[in-house]
Amino acid sequence: MREQYRSEGLSEAELAPDPYEQFAIWFAEVFAAGLREPNAMVVSTADAAGRPSSRTVLLKGYDHRGFVFYTNYGSRKAADLARNPYVSLLFPWHPIGRQVIVAGTAERVDPAETAVYFHSRPRGSQLGAWASAQSAVVASREEIDAAYERLLARYPEGEPVPVPTGWGGYRVTAESVEFWQGRENRLHDRLRYVREGGGDGENWRVERLSP
DSSP, X not given: XXXXXXXXXXXXXXXXXXXXXXXXHHHHHHHHTTOSSTTEEEEEEEOTTOOEEEEEEEOOXXXXXXXXXXXXXXXXXXXXXXXXXXXXXXXXXXXGTEEEEEEEEXXXXXXXXXXXXXXXXXXXXXXXXHHOOTTSOOSOHHHHHHHHHHHHHHSOTTSOOOOOTTEEEEEEEEEEEEEEEOOGGGOOEEEEEEEESOGGGOEEEEEEEOO
């Protein structure tokens, strides 16, 4: 099973000055192409012993500070990040022959930022964040459903749902961002931004990787 990619490619000359701007360009094109959940990304972490784990989460924001996602702070990914902040993000936009791979470090977002996002979620998702002790072993599906029903009774329609104390966001600050464009004969274009310096003096070096 093999896909033959057909593309005009990706050249250094057409790249934006920094990876966040380039990501915005590609994300807009992916969205316009009609891909389902273009903000879905694979988040890979490693525990203190170096054992990796991956899962798909949804990107909920990005700017020049980094890429943001939200989760339960009791989850496996959060436990990994508490001991090892290094993380990898992968956006697998296969239908249009593109991928973006981010390597960087994650830190929790400010609680006020978490609260703004939490209250923008559908009510059911707000209650779901309370009902699920993410990654914990549970006896049955019925136990999860019962927890949700108790929350429905506790917070009836019109009653605001508070932000769970053990739930919030992470912002991934990129150290490198690779833009992968599929080409014919497996000779893909791979252009990677690598961060140099820091703070106000931050700049990016672009390097081409062999496919």
